[in-house]
Each structure stands twice: as structure tokens, then as C-alpha cells.
Amino acid sequence: MGGIVIVGAGECGARAAFALREKGYDGSITLIGAEPHLPYERPPLSKEGLKEQVQPKYIAEAERYAASGIEVLTDSPVKAIDRVAKRVELFDGGSIAYDRLLLTTGARARTIPGTEGASRRARTLRTQADAEEIRRELLPGRRLAIIGGGFIGLELAATARRLGVEVVLIEGLPRILSRGVSAEIASVVAERHRAEGVDLRCDTKFDRIDVDERGVRILFANGQSIDADFLVVGIGASPNTELAEAAGLIVDNGIAVDATLRTSDPDIFAAGDCCSYPLCHYGDRRVRLEAWRNAQDQGTLVAGNLLGADEAITSVPWFWSDQYDLTLQIAGLADGAVTTVRRDLADGAFILFHLDDAGRLLAASGIGPGNAVARDIRLAEMLIAAGKRPDPRALVSPETKLKALLAA
Structure with a gap:
């Protein structure tokens, strides 16, 4: 057996x-x-x-x-x-x-036809081998093109900038982080990347990508193009x-x-x-x-x-991303939310609470330096798991402890 x-x-x-x-x-x-x-x-x-x-x-x-x-x-x-x-x-x-x-x-990792295996100049980032190849290219003064404005692409962009690499990031949708992240938080992330020198181009679609051992050229419908030393595809x-x-x-x-x-x-x-x-x-x-x-x-x-326990999974989805000194955390899924309220915290950090039409908390998303939002996101996760319907005014007020809402 x-x-x-x-x-x-x-x-x-x-x-x-x-x-x-x-x-x-x-x-x-x-x-x-x-x-x-x-x-x-x-x-x-x-x-x-x-x-x-x-x-x-x-x-x-x-x-x-x-x-x-x-x-x-x-x-x-x-x-x-x-x-x-x-x-x-x-x-x-x-x-x-x-x-x-x-x-x-x-x-x-999803790929783009014509780039998969075409050259060491074009890669995805999913495995240890991918990371090793990409790290060899992350040298000061070189230019990296990233396709995809999700977590992987943005985290790589932040790391590359810290290493002195020029970065251009191309996102086909109107904004970055379209999947599961509010526009308000995505705007904070985008502004920070631009302040760090990332050439961030949203709502931009390419016609063709040419890759050879010399580098990468991305061609657009308007006749413009971008040249880079190497390309990373981060499209999910x-x-x-x-x-x-x-x-x-x-x-x-x-x-x-x-x-x-x-x-x-x-x-x-x-x-x-x-x-x-x-x-x-x-x-x-x-x-x-x-x-x-x-x-x-x-x-x-x-x-x-x-081993025969037959236990159902009940954990609430939780995600995080570190970019520069910012940490983004999300608990729950905001699909179906009809109301969003904001709680401002210290040092520019804030949390958005997303509620459905019955007032039930569906998700919470926050951003700030370091661990500024970690404790409140953890409590929000517990509120979601408990099916709570907190008063939106209490969620907005920093004086109201989320732990008290959980006990209510």
C-alpha cells in the first residue's frame, strides 16, 4: 500500500x-x-x-x-x-x-506570444531560475521594460529602481492594480512609482514586441516605440x-x-x-x-x-505587497460592495472599508509605511469572518477601536 x-x-x-x-x-x-x-x-x-x-x-x-x-x-x-x-x-x-x-x-506565469523562450532578454518572474536570470540584468543604468501593472510588475519595478535600473512599465488598462485594488489606493501606488522615476504608462497597448540578443523593442499602434535592455512580462x-x-x-x-x-x-x-x-x-x-x-x-x-477530519475552509482571503517603504494589505473580496468609507491613520496611512447593500463588511484595503495598517487590517479580517455589519461612522472614526466593533 x-x-x-x-x-x-x-x-x-x-x-x-x-x-x-x-x-x-x-x-x-x-x-x-x-x-x-x-x-x-x-x-x-x-x-x-x-x-x-x-x-x-x-x-x-x-x-x-x-x-x-x-x-x-x-x-x-x-x-x-x-x-x-x-x-x-x-x-x-x-x-x-x-x-x-x-x-x-x-x-x-502567463506569457505573450513571441516572447516566450525567444531570448534571455525576455522573461517572466515565477521561479527561482527566473529570478536568477533577471537579477543578472538588474545593473545600474540599464533599462527594464515591464508589461503588466499588477503586484509582480510593480514590486519588480520598485526593486529595480532601488538598484539604479531605469524602468518603463506598460499597463493596457486605464490604471494599475485593476484586479482587487481600489482606484484610490492604486493612485497612491502610481504616484509613488512616478516619484521614484518609473515611466508608468497606463491605457497603453502594444502592437508588436521584437526581442533579440541585443535588447527589446516594443512597438505601438501610433508608430511610437520603446527600447529596453530587457523585458519582464507580468500579466498574471x-x-x-x-x-x-x-x-x-x-x-x-x-x-x-x-x-x-x-x-x-x-x-x-x-x-x-x-x-x-x-x-x-x-x-x-x-x-x-x-x-x-x-x-x-x-x-x-x-x-x-x-486524515479524515472533513473540515471546511473558512479563512478570509488576505493579500499584501511591499513597494518602496509602502505596504499594501487587503482582507476579503470587495466585489459586490456598494459603500466604501475611509479611515485615516498616522503618517499618511489609511484604510478603506467596503460594505454590501445590507451593511455587511466585505473587505478592507489599506496602505501606509511599514506596518501602519497591519493591526487594523487583521481586525477587519476578523470582522469579515464574523459577518459583522459595523456602523460606517464608527469605521471612519479613528477614535473607535475596531476591536470594540468585533465584540459588539
């Missing part, structure tokens, strides 16, 4: 493996990864991890896996899942039996669902799972960036989240469910 096999050696898979041991599981655990590294943190790849010589920030060292009895297979891409025989087949010809299988296959990510689809599992904007993270096969679970699940705080709408904390939360939860 097999034990528990985890396909996908990232944050979620590693967290699940250790959580299984913490919950008392004493059977075999095999963690399989396609990359040559042990599981590592991805958030630093666009932030502090690029400032110096790029080294993986490992989730745990090899000795800890060994001490916990977790077998880690690196550089071992999985070819197929045989659900009948309950085996995972590797590209090297080997196979591993399982009693329960967990898919934490993550996501991959797509879930890695190919294994699941080939195995006949249901896929719906990711590997479809129920509230316990179980797939359409009762012996296979999925968690992290690769799966979509019903979110209880928002009418069980199906969502797929690409977030560090979500990977951790689901890794811990699914470990218990692999």
Missing part, C-alpha cells in the same frame, strides 16, 4: 507535509517537485530576494525533511496520475503508489491543471474542490494556487486565490482532511 503522495513542492505542499506529521500521521509521505530546489518561498523573488545575490529562501532545510520522515523528490516532473491503480507516474519511468493524493501543482498566472484534467478530474478555473479541498475523486485533494473552491463568506462563490497565506492555510487544513 502507498502512503500520502503530494505532487507540487511549493509553499502549500511543504506546509501540508509537515502538518501531516504534526497531526500524528506516521505513514509514508512523498513530496514531489519539478524544480531542482527544495520547496522555497516565492514572494521574495520580486522583492528583497532580488536586491542581493539571489538565493532560495527555503521553507525548510533538507535535515528537517529527513528528521520528519518526509521524502522529497526534486527535479522529478510527474507524467500522469493512474486513478485506477492509484499510482503517480514520473517522466523518468518510475511510479509511486498512494492511498491519498494531494495536488499542489501551483500556477505558471494560470493554474497548472493538466495532470488533473488528463486524469479526468473536474476543472473549473483550477482543479475544482469542495469546501474540504476534496476533488471529484474521493482519494484526491487539491490545495493552493491550482484549485478553485467555494468561499463560505461570499455565498459559496467559487474562487481561486494566488496568495502566500492562502497556500499556508490550505496546506494546514488539507493535511487534517487527508
